[in-house]
Amino acid sequence: MKNFDSFSLEGTSARACARFPVAAVALAALTLSQSAVAQDARMPTTVVxxxxxxxxxxxxxxxxxxxxQEQISNSAGRSLAEVLQRFAGVQMSSNGGRGNTQSVSIRGSKQVxxxxDGVRFGSVTDGSPSLSSLPLESIERIEVVHGPASALYGSDAIGGVIQIFTKQGKGAKQAFAPYASATVGQSAYKDASAGFxxxxxxWNYSLNVARVLDPGFSSTNAKSGSFNADKDKYHQTSVTAAxxxxxxxxxxLDANLMRADGYAEFDNGATKASWVDSDAGTGQLKLTGKVNDIWTTSLSTSSSSDKLRSYDRALATKVLTDSLYQTKQKEYKWSNEFKTPxxxxxxxxxxxEQKVNSTTEYDKTKRTTDAVYAGLNGSYDRHSWQVNxxxxxxxxxxxxxxxxxxxxxxxxxxxxxxxxRGKSINAPTFNQLYWPADPMWGGGGNPNLQPEEGRNTELGLHWTLDGHAFKLARFDNKVSNLIVWGTTVENIDHARMKGWSLGYSKSLDTWQFAASYxxxxxxxxxxxxxxxRMPKQQATVSVDKTWGAWKLGAxxxxxxxxxxxxxxxxxxVVLKSYxxxxxYAEYKFAKEWAVQARVANLTDKEYETAYGYNQRGRAGYLTLKWSPR
Structure with missing residues (x-):
């Protein structure tokens, strides 16, 4: 779909260089919030x-x-974008509830x-990650790299990289280990998942099936030109297998797949009924082997598809119109890893290979990118290095x-x-290049656009001692040939994103504390x-406690x-701070059974992440979990 959420050139009057807020530093140093900056009992010890x-x-x-996985499990009813915001410090905006259009930014850039599972997934028409299509119930863990990574992954990584790892059952210690969970929530919310x-x-194998039925809420309010007071429901069925x-x-030899089919209603005025059918999927076949003691190689072929078909039915005439936007991507990779001194x-x-299939007529619908890469990552004594x-x-x-x-x-x-220090790149999207101009309003694409280029510098400190972990990072990313969309699309001079990231965590017996700013x-x-839609300041705080058969957290x-x-x-217009x-509270009442109660937005705060669009108020959920050992 057409996306106008790239960099915008609005802003308040220029100020002198912003000072790092002392109050926020003190708050983050004295409180404990969620930041994946240290190894603790809940966290993988390695990342890739x-x-x-x-x-x-x-x-x-x-x-x-x-x-x-535990943080995801404790987020019943939340969307993937909300989970990324709360636990990985990304900036998020959403046009309503789960299933509606959502976008994320990392360090002020939407180029993410x-x-x-290593397969590139998203829309090449608008160039954004297709978060609303991914089933949260099928995710095992998420890694988020803040900062440019084009030297590793190519175009689009000016802001960073989000990698989703689905449930695949690798490392299973028995021939058959089943599990299941079911959730009921406020206003007839239901979800269930099961697998083994x-x-x-x-041989190793796994299968996970999930279903979500969310009656939703009105995605818009009276400030929106698309306002309709009805509830906008969301349904999704997903399967992952390996x-x-x-x-x-x-x-x-490994094979894996993910497939998710969704239905989401959205507001498009009181005279229309509007909804989207979505089909998302990834698949991969990968051969991995050790050629000798120092050389490991892998060959893989993969594909992903993100399909959205949008419908509008006029309530007076019952006339139905629809539009299709489908992205298909295929990847072929030969990767090698060498142990060196x-x-x-x-x-x-x-x-x-990228391809667009749409009811909108684009001048071009295909493009390919061939790449070669190399890198070195190592350490000796007090020194460590990485070159790509x-x-x-x-x-x-x-x-x-x-x-x-x-x-x-x-x-x-x-x-x-x-x-x-690094250089990143972002190629223009198909919308930015070929979107047809409206006869009255203009706003068409520009086939003469050039890629954006970023230059990023980062300085950081890591401190770990006796279960404490502290992390401070200073970043400065200048993006030239900036692409902006006004009456047309054009490259302009540049934008500069500077800032700080601060995190602290502590494991203390049965307590887990953490903080990020x-x-x-x-x-x-x-x-x-x-x-x-990008805040100057964002912070999270979380506390978790294990107490016998109980787990408690906020x-x-x-x-x-x-x-x-x-x-x-x-x-x-101004979006106010919020x-x-x-x-949540979880109780393990038997060896294989646990029950969890959870309340989202406990204070029933009304807030907007996009002007004229609602977010969910206070909502309660009750989950029953079964996990035989």
């Missing part, structure tokens, strides 16, 4: 997204945050790559090179400093602040003031 090879989380030279995992005689076979200790070296080649280079040959824009370099130094046994100063080339989110655009011609609180 930041380097494309397994790396200990506290040894990465990047701001990486991990969302665990979304991977599902297992391994035997060289099958693998180890031929011997060195070679194995100076670290883990990676090298590979990739081919990406990549070359992409795009059929529309030709060849462009990206790179990244990072260095870390262990100042003290518990304190490490790092610095990184993000500060963003985004400005256009005239020095005006870019604030459209999570709070604060989002500062933002702006939005409304009407034609567009005028700037704070919300979620809480």
């Amino acid at each position: 997204t930041a380097t494309r090879s397994e790396t200990k989380l506290d040894e990465t030279l990047a701001d990486v945050r991990v969302i665990t 790559i979304l991977l599902v 995992a297992g391994a035997q005689q060289g 099958l693998g076979y180890a031929f011997n200790d060195a070679w194995r 100076v670290g883990i070296a990676i090298a590979g080649v990739e081919r990406l 280079v990549r070359s992409d040959d795009n059929s529309q824009f030709g060849r462009f090179e990206t790179w990244g370099i990072g260095y870390g130094f262990q100042l003290l046994p518990s304190l490490r400093a790092y610095a990184s 993000d500060y963003l100063d985004a400005r256009d080339s005239l020095g005006e602040r870019i604030t459209r 999570n709070a989110l604060y989002v500062g003031n933002r702006t939005d655009l409304f009407g034609y011609p567009s005028k700037k 704070a919300t609180l979620d809480a």
